[in-house]
Amino acid sequence: MPHKCTKCGRIYPDGDRRILNGCECGNNRFIYVPKEKSKDKRIKEKNKDERLNEDRTGKGVNAEGVESVRIIDPGMYEINLEKVFSREEIIIALREDGRYVIHLPSLIGKLEKKLVKRKSDKKK
């Protein structure tokens, strides 16, 4: 297990001579530190828990936003499935700077479809 100097915070791997001889700063007191791997594991577990919580609630990363699609960068997209399911119009967020685009064809297409349906219903 790696050792950390209690004075300067330098970390020495297990079996390092300086743990016996003293730290470069002159201090000879050390504490055990958990391995980096265990830290990674903790982060992974935390991410897993967060993901599960998201999954159980059915909400995603963007569940709070208004946008259906967020363009993070060219070729990188985040899709808010809940919003796409629940709204007729498509709102696209451009990166993180608060600029939004409402995709009109998706909205107009729907309205036209509804109008055509209404007209055909009236004819009947």
Place this chain on the structure above:
Amino acid sequence: MSVIVKIKKKFSFLFKWFLKKDRMKIGIYGPPNAGKTTLANRILRDWTGDVMGSVSEVPHETRRARLREGVKIEVNGKSVMLDIVDTPGLATKIDFHEFMKFGLSEEEAKKRAKEATEGVIEAIKWLDDLDGVLMVMDATEDPYTQVNVTIVGNIEARNIPLLIVANKIDLPNASPARIKAAFPQHPVVPVSALKGMNIDTLYREIAEKFG
């Protein structure tokens, strides 16, 4: 019980018969690489001798919804006429870097990501026109995902009949039981669309559910 209710109950089968559509439009939904197009190809090959589209290990191979009309499925004397819509895989994040791992150039990968995003929107918009859904899940993967939970929840909210297909049971680490446990309110049919395993049970369930 009032007379009207009694009459309604007695003749409900007649109402159902009159209201029944002669053709059901069924959408195949699910996350990318669950085997949606492989299943569509299997159904079409078995009943029409045709195929729906190409399949690939690179995610988001299907980026436009494809419709195949007039697929007649006959099981145990019961037949059902289906219009089958194979939809692009639904995802919450699409990153072109993922496609570059499969050897695509940056330009190709970015184009694929853009088309895949459009495909997700198109797939969801198709739900308005459907009479039933075949939800394909990869039985080797964890079913408790945001995509699966959101799709199933929204299909339930729209009252669209749903049949869950636990695909890839030919793989050693497949666990259809995990999918059954995750969505106990819906019928789950374990199959291997690629190998054709248990596919007759799926046809029977389709005829039962959508017929």
